[in-house]
Amino acid sequence: MSRLSAERSREPIGLLAGSGRFPLLFAEKARALGIPVVCVGIRHEAPPELAQHVERFYWSGIARLNRMIRCFRREGVKRIVMAGKIHKHRFLYAPWRTLQLLPDVRTAWLWLKRMIRKTKNRDDDLLLAVIDEFRKDGMDFDSALSICPELLVQPGVLTRRRPSRAEEADIAFGWGLAKEMGRLDVGQSVAVKERAVLAVEAIEGTDRAIRRAGELCPSGGFTVVKVAKPQQDMRFDVPTIGPATIESMVAAGARVLAIEACKTIVIDQEETVALADRHGLTITAVNLPSC
Numbered sequence: 001m002s003r004l005s006a007e008r009s010r011e012p013i014g015l016l017a018g019s020g021r022f023p024l025l026f027a028e029k030a031r032a033l034g035i036p037v038v039c040v041g042i043r044h045e046a047p048p049e050l051a052q053h054v055e056r057f058y059w060s061g062i063a064r065l066n067r068m069i070r071c072f073r074r075e076g077v078k079r080i081v082m083a084g085k086i087h088k089h090r091f092l093y094a095p096w097r098t099l100q101l102l103p104d105v106r107t108a109w110l111w112l113k114r115m116i117r118k119t120k121n122r123d124d125d126l127l128l129a130v131i132d133e134f135r136k137d138g139m140d141f142d143s144a145l146s147i148c149p150e151l152l153v154q155p156g157v158l159t160r161r162r163p164s165r166a167e168e169a170d171i172a173f174g175w176g177l178a179k180e181m182g183r184l185d186v187g188q189s190v191a192v193k194e195r196a197v198l199a200v201e202a203i204e205g206t207d208r209a210i211r212r213a214g215e216l217c218p219s220g221g222f223t224v225v226k227v228a229k230p231q232q233d234m235r236f237d238v239p240t241i242g243p244a245t246i247e248s249m250v251a252a253g254a255r256v257l258a259i260e261a262c263k264t265i266v267i268d269q270e271e272t273v274a275l276a277d278r279h280g281l282t283i284t285a286v287n288l289p290s291c
Contacts, residue, residue, distance in 0.1 A: 020267070027053040043062070175289075191224050226241065
């Protein structure tokens with residue numbers, strides 16, 4: 001898809017959209033390439049302005065698999081990408097979640113099968129199960145990065161400030177921990193200081209994990225390491241940072257953000273780096289051994 005032929009570029013591509021800027025950036029790039037986009041936005045997650053950037057737009061509840069598939073099928077979509085974050089804790093563990101989600105028959109049946117088999121509710125497992133449901137209707141998922149690979153960060157220090165030797169030691173220490181957490185599909189980020197772990201990202205997401213680290217380390221100056229999972233499926237859940245990440249670091253007192261080069265999306269990179277420079281922070285994109 002990164003070098004689509006003229007014929008394939010006229011085929012509509014489906015966008016299953018969550019929150020944040022990534023779905024908007026994908027839609028804008030696809031339109032610039034002349035690729036029509038049919039979008040199904042997850043209600044309470046996808047940005048409403050996304051409707052102005054695509055050919056056709058539909059809202060769907062997160063537990064309405066039948067509707068999602070029907071919308072894409074109606075528009076002749078055979079290839080779909082996922083873009084944007086889904087805040088799983090809002091749905092899976094909300095009070096009276098069944099009433100709030102109002103799952104359709106297909107979603108309820110999928111969930112029942114997972115309960116009977118006692119399948120783990122890890123992010124990868126859930127998303128692969130959803131992909132399998134779409135595949136039953138002749139639709140395959142691709143990586144959104146095949147359309148906009150320029151969003152993946154290249155190796156190097158992005159900011160004016162470089163990490164100190166002590167901070168480099170913290171990066172190396174946190175790297176192995178983050179990779180192990182990724183292997184277990186727990187989270188992608190850890191916060192460390194002086195080779196001690198302050199916080200490990202779980203269901204709350206990177207920004208809230210950073211702020212939690214700040215509460216536990218009021219003196220600040222800690223390092224955040226964010227990596228791809230060793231088994232990273234680039235079709236979904238690719239590690240992503242942006243201005244909001246930097247704002248969380250500033251609020252928490254973090255000093256360094258280390259991300260995995262060529263496997264991390266940087267949203268609005270120029271703005272993100274400028275914000276980090278303004279506050280004297282470091283952003284470095286590196287590739288280190290997993291242990």
